[in-house]
Amino acid sequence: MTHVHPRxxxxxxSFLDGPIxxxxxxxxxxxxxxxxxxxxxxxxxxxxxxxACEVACKExxxxxxxxxxxxxxxxxxxxxxxxxxxxxxxxxxxxxxxxRPDEMPPYQTAWLMMSDVCKHCDPAPCLESCPTxxxxxxxxxxxxxxxxxxxxxxxxxPSCPFGVIDLSTLDGKAHKCTLCYDRLKxxxxxxxxxxxxxxxxxFGEITELHERADKRVEQLKDMGREDxxxxxxxxxxxxxxGIEKLNAFFLLTDAPEVYNLPAAPSRSAERLRPALATGLAxxxxxxxxxxxxxxxxxxxx
Amino acid sequence: MNWKRTRRIGKTEIxxxxxxxxxxxxxxxxxxxxxxxxxxxxxxxxxxxxxVLGLLADWRRPSPxxxxxxxxxxxxxxxxxxxxxxxxxxxxxLKTPRRFYNMxxxxxxxxxxxxxxxxxxxxxxxxxxxxxxxxxxFRRTARAAHLPAALAGAGMxxxxxxxxxxxxxxxxAAASNLLAARFGLxxxxxxxxxxxxxxxxxxxxxxLDTVSLVALSADTALSFGVQxxxxxEGTDAADRFTRDAELAAKVLHVLPVVLYAANGLSRRxxxxxxxxxxxxxxxxxxxxxxxxxxxxxxxxxxxxxxxRLAQPPGSGGRRQ
Numbered sequence: 001m002t003h004v005h006p007r008x009x010x011x012x013x014s015f016l017d018g019p020i021x022x023x024x025x026x027x028x029x030x031x032x033x034x035x036x037x038x039x040x041x042x043x044x045x046x047x048x049x050x051x052a053c054e055v056a057c058k059e060x061x062x063x064x065x066x067x068x069x070x071x072x073x074x075x076x077x078x079x080x081x082x083x084x085x086x087x088x089x090x091x092x093x094x095x096x097x098x099x100r101p102d103e104m105p106p107y108q109t110a111w112l113m114m115s116d117v118c119k120h121c122d123p124a125p126c127l128e129s130c131p132t133x134x135x136x137x138x139x140x141x142x143x144x145x146x147x148x149x150x151x152x153x154x155x156x157x158p159s160c161p162f163g164v165i166d167l168s169t170l171d172g173k174a175h176k177c178t179l180c181y182d183r184l185k186x187x188x189x190x191x192x193x194x195x196x197x198x199x200x201x202x203f204g205e206i207t208e209l210h211e212r213a214d215k216r217v218e219q220l221k222d223m224g225r226e227d228x229x230x231x232x233x234x235x236x237x238x239x240x241x242g243i244e245k246l247n248a249f250f251l252l253t254d255a256p257e258v259y260n261l262p263a264a265p266s267r268s269a270e271r272l273r274p275a276l277a278t279g280l281a282x283x284x285x286x287x288x289x290x291x292x293x294x295x296x297x298x299x300x301x
Numbered sequence: 302m303n304w305k306r307t308r309r310i311g312k313t314e315i316x317x318x319x320x321x322x323x324x325x326x327x328x329x330x331x332x333x334x335x336x337x338x339x340x341x342x343x344x345x346x347x348x349x350x351x352x353v354l355g356l357l358a359d360w361r362r363p364s365p366x367x368x369x370x371x372x373x374x375x376x377x378x379x380x381x382x383x384x385x386x387x388x389x390x391x392x393x394x395l396k397t398p399r400r401f402y403n404m405x406x407x408x409x410x411x412x413x414x415x416x417x418x419x420x421x422x423x424x425x426x427x428x429x430x431x432x433x434x435x436x437x438x439f440r441r442t443a444r445a446a447h448l449p450a451a452l453a454g455a456g457m458x459x460x461x462x463x464x465x466x467x468x469x470x471x472x473x474a475a476a477s478n479l480l481a482a483r484f485g486l487x488x489x490x491x492x493x494x495x496x497x498x499x500x501x502x503x504x505x506x507x508x509l510d511t512v513s514l515v516a517l518s519a520d521t522a523l524s525f526g527v528q529x530x531x532x533x534e535g536t537d538a539a540d541r542f543t544r545d546a547e548l549a550a551k552v553l554h555v556l557p558v559v560l561y562a563a564n565g566l567s568r569r570x571x572x573x574x575x576x577x578x579x580x581x582x583x584x585x586x587x588x589x590x591x592x593x594x595x596x597x598x599x600x601x602x603x604x605x606x607x608x609r610l611a612q613p614p615g616s617g618g619r620r621q
Contacts, residue, residue, distance in 0.1 A: 130409065155468075255315060263315070294512075
C-alpha cells in the first residue's frame, strides 16, 4: 500500500510557499474533479479507536464541543453523531468476562471500533425531505446543507434512517458532515481521512473504493476472517429499501446493530405518495357521504 | 466465524440480531417538534375539512344562485381561522423562524413539508380571498375562490399524516398509510363538528353530525388497524403516560359516536346533545395529533423499535 507519489519529490522543503495543487493526489492517490463521485470506505478492521478523525473534523470545521463528561460507554464519550460531531468512533466490547478466549483470529476481535459518519446516501432521504432546498447534492456526489438557506424546520432529522443530521441549539440550523466540501473544492482530501493513521478511513472515487473494498473482504476471508462483509455498497446491508448505495460505506465483522447501524434501512420518501393517496381516498370517502347529506336536501334556501 | 443464526440481505449473509443495542443509544433522532406542530396539524385539518364541507353545502344549486347558506359562510371563517392560528404556530416551531419564507423557495415533490408549505400558501390565499369577497359582497368571487380553497383544504386535512409517515421514526413509518387515512378522517370529523357547533338550521346540523359520526367511526376502526401494524413491526411499545393518553383518546372517540348515534336515532334530536358530542369530537381530533407527536418521539428514543423495523423481510427478526 505504501508507495510515494512521484509528485511528492516536488515538495521536499520544510516550509511550503503555498497550498499544494491537487494535494489529494499525494495524500489519497486521487485527483478531485467535479462531476465524479467521491466518498469514504471505512474499514473497521483497521480502526484502532484513536479518534484522530473526530479531532481533525472538529478542528477543520470549527465545531463546538457537545458534552464534556464521561459516558460510561467503554471509551466512547462522543456517544453519537450530532450537529457538532460529524465523526464518531464507536467502541463495542465483545469480551465475555466469564469466558476469556486464549486464541483470537486476526484483526479486531474483542473490541469492535468503527468511525461513523454521514453516509451521503444515494438517494438521500434528508435531501428528499428538505423543503427549502438547503440540502443539495454537490458536484462531487456528496450531500451538503447550505447554512444560509436552512430555516431549522427539522424535517431532515427524523427522515435520516441513520440518525446523522441534527439541529444545532446554538444557531438553529441543521448540520452534518459535508465530506469537507470546501477542502474538495481546493483539491484536498477530507480532514478525517487525511488524519487517519491506519487508513481505516479511505477517501476516493466511489467505483475505485468499491473495488478496493471487495478485494479487502477477499483478503480478510483468506486470512480466516470469514465474517467480514460490506455495509452500504450496492446490494449489501445498508443499501436497502430504495437506497441504492451509501457513498460512505463500511467493512464490518459483526451484526450492523452492534455498530448502532440498522440492518435494512429504507428511503423514507418512498412512503409519502402511497400515504398521501390513502389519506386522500379516506377523506374523499367521507366527503362523498357529506355531498349526499349536505348537497342534496336543501333547495335554494 | 461462529454465527449461530444468520439473515440474508442482498447477497450478504450476516448474523441475526439478538436484541443487543449500542449502549441504548438511539440509532435515529426524534422529531424536534412539540405541541405547536401537533396543534397546527389539528387546526389545518379543521379548517381544510370545513372548507370542503362548506363547498359541498353550496354545491348543486340552480343558477342564478342565491346567497350561500350560513354553513358555507362559516366554513370560510373556519378556513381563515385555521390558517391565522396555525401558520404562526408552525413558524414559531422553526428553529430559525425569520427564514420561514424559504419554504416557498423551491417545489420538492418528494418532501411532505414542501408539498404542505405550498398547500398552506394556496389554502391561506384562496380562503382569505373567499372570506374577503364574502364580507365585501362579491358573491361570485367568493364562490370562485372557494373551489381552490376546498381542493387545498382536502390536502391540508391529510398531508400531515403522510408527512409523518415518510420519516424514519419507527412508530410512524410502521403504519404510514393508515396514519394518513386516520388524519384525513380525524380532520373531517373535527371540521364537521366545528361547523355543527354554530349551525341553527336543524337539517344542516343533523347532516353535519352524521358526517362527523361516519368519520369518527371510521377513524376509531382505523386506530385499531394502526395499532396492529405497529404490533406486527414491533414498534408498539408505549410508556404508561402514552398508554393512558391513548386510552383517553379512544374514550373521546367513542363517546361522541354514541351521542351522535343516539341523537340521530331519536325522533327529536337535541341541539344540546349535538353541541356536547361535537365538542368531544373536536377534542378527540386534537388529542390524536398530540399523542402521535409524543409517541413518535418516545419510539425514536427506543433503539429496539428502529432495529425491529429495519429487519430484512423474512428474517423472522421483526418481532423479538
